[in-house]
Amino acid sequence: MSGTLQNMQIIPLDYYIFFCSALFAIGVVGVLVKRNALVIFMSIELMLNSANLLLAAFSAYRNDPAGQIFVFFIMVVAAAEVAIGLALLVMIYRSTHTIDINVLNKLKW
């Protein structure tokens, strides 16, 4: 009885998987659909966050603190990545006066 009652209370782990999958898919669509490099960068942050949330959810349900430490380190790396990425973006804008990725195709072929 207490087991079924407890199962009623807990949010199933599947819900987190589906939610994070949806968030990740939205991020992928954002990378594909946008031409503004800044918005593409934001979509990448969104994907990173969905992976982080799923890692934290598994850690909480498994009672293992290593997963949450890992999320913390991912956040550290993401902060450094954003600082460098935005500096690069400003530099590209200064030399080409646009951040439209269809113009920035010199490395394509």
Added chain:
Amino acid sequence: MIFSRYLFFILSFVAIYAALKVLISKKPMHSVLYLTLAFFAIAGHYILLNAQFLAVVHIIVYAGAIMVLFIYTVMLLNLNIQGEFPKSKLAKIASAIAGGLLLMTLIAVFRTYDLKMATDPSLNQIGLVKNLGKVLFEEYYLPFELSSVLFLAAMVGAVMLGKKDIY
């Protein structure tokens, strides 16, 4: 405690709505603000998982530092005047289909799993600052110190890239 399940659905709805609005918004500044809303909803999810430390770090790092960087960049680049560059209709439809297929694949893969939940996340205490700090400063002390070197390198790199007369 059926309340927590309602909270989960509300937070998920807000996060997905904000994430969609990031893509739909024409102006980059609106995208940044909707992204902040999505980050706050995800911080609510961390609190729901009883991971207080991660929730606070998430708000400080994402809503505090990264959002300020994004907003400053939008203002520096003057994008609202320059306008947006829309993609062709075909590319939009193709990428929407690709994203939908990815979502379908992920859900189809994960729904066959039989996930066993070891504990109730609202009862365990691993996400509290005290317990997580003990693990961080005992088992993961070296990576923690190395991350400071990473930050120093990132800071030097950002300043170097921001300088005007290097190329």
